[in-house]
Amino acid sequence: MKDIIQNGLQTWLASRGTALGDRSETIGASEIGHCGRMVIERKKIAQTFDNPITLVRGYVAEEIVEDFLKQAGFKPQCQMEIEIPPFKIHPDLVFEGANEIAVCEIKSPGRLPSEPHRYWRDQVTLQMGAIWMQKQKPVKGGVICLSFIDGPEFWPLTFDEQRYSRLLDKGLYLHQCIKQKETPKAEPGESCWFCPVEIKKNCFFANEDTTRELPLLDKLAELRGQIKPLKAKEEELANQLKEFLKDIPGNAVKTANHTACLETRVTTRVDSKTLKHDLPDVFSKYAKVSKSEMLRID
Numbered sequence: 451m452k453d454i455i456q457n458g459l460q461t462w463l464a465s466r467g468t469a470l471g472d473r474s475e476t477i478g479a480s481e482i483g484h485c486g487r488m489v490i491e492r493k494k495i496a497q498t499f500d501n502p503i504t505l506v507r508g509y510v511a512e513e514i515v516e517d518f519l520k521q522a523g524f525k526p527q528c529q530m531e532i533e534i535p536p537f538k539i540h541p542d543l544v545f546e547g548a549n550e551i552a553v554c555e556i557k558s559p560g561r562l563p564s565e566p567h568r569y570w571r572d573q574v575t576l577q578m579g580a581i582w583m584q585k586q587k588p589v590k591g592g593v594i595c596l597s598f599i600d601g602p603e604f605w606p607l608t609f610d611e612q613r614y615s616r617l618l619d620k621g622l623y624l625h626q627c628i629k630q631k632e633t634p635k636a637e638p639g640e641s642c643w644f645c646p647v648e649i650k651k652n653c654f655f656a657n658e659d660t661t662r663e664l665p666l667l668d669k670l671a672e673l674r675g676q677i678k679p680l681k682a683k684e685e686e687l688a689n690q691l692k693e694f695l696k697d698i699p700g701n702a703v704k705t706a707n708h709t710a711c712l713e714t715r716v717t718t719r720v721d722s723k724t725l726k727h728d729l730p731d732v733f734s735k736y737a738k739v740s741k742s743e744m745l746r747i748d
């Protein structure tokens with residue numbers, strides 16, 4: 451009996467895989483946020499499902515959530531395909547209004563994380579960007595999480611254009627690696643938790659991220675963790691002070707220690723998105739490629 455069920459699960463999952471097409475030569479939105487080396491190397495391994503229940507759980511969660519939303523009166527478009535060559539992107543749910551559009555990804559982890567994983571946010575960012583490019587409407591996003599142990603959760607996400615642009619670049623890099631049969635650089639981090647053993651055993655970084663100590667990195671990560679809430683607090687106080695100054699004659703105030711004034715500055719900038727869309731030739735003639743270094747710490 452157990453074998454019948456196991457075989458049935460494998461066949462059912464294989465048929466779902468076929469429905470999504472051959473992904474050995476393409477890169478999906480759910481893959482771009484992961485370690486590039488793992489993503490490409492995993493495509494070379496024969497497709498077997500070590501833990502089919504986890505995958506089945508994902509499909510079941512999608513069907514349950516879609517059903518509940520429809521019963522609640524929403525009319526989401528499910529599994530829409532958006533093409534941003536060379537990528538095809540499939541958000542689980544798309545809600546289209548007259549003036550704005552929203553995408554949602556459904557996840558079903560064993561336990562609820564305290565916040566959405568970075569690679570979930572990357573996936574939704576790619577979906578938001580793709581739909582924003584296609585529909586030319588303001589876009590919002592979110593992750594619906596259905597943990598069969600901890601229950602449901604919803605995290606709204608705002609669109610970050612720079613993050614989208616970085617992810618697109620990474621996707622293009624991985625696409626190029628597939629075409630030119632190159633091995634992408636390894637990106638040790640969260641992906642190492644579920645990197646297949648066959649890939650991990652050949653990876654120099656496989657055991658590094660958990661065993662090695664680097665106080666400088668720990669200190670910097672701690673400092674960044676402290677700066678984030680301080681930045682939010684700073685913004686909140688600045689907004690309060692701006693509101694206060696709006697009602698003061700001259701929009702300025704002087705105290706024993708400081709002065710503050712509210713000034714209006716007008717700047718003119720080229721709307722590069724619209725220019726790229728309306729006059730692509732002009733855009734590419736004047737576009738300048740610049741490189742900068744970014745230190746990402748997860």
Ligand code: SF4
Pocket residue numbers: 485486487488636637638639641642643645649650653654655656
């Ligand atoms: S072990 Fe980590 S760094 Fe190495 S390929 Fe796997 S995910 Fe990437």
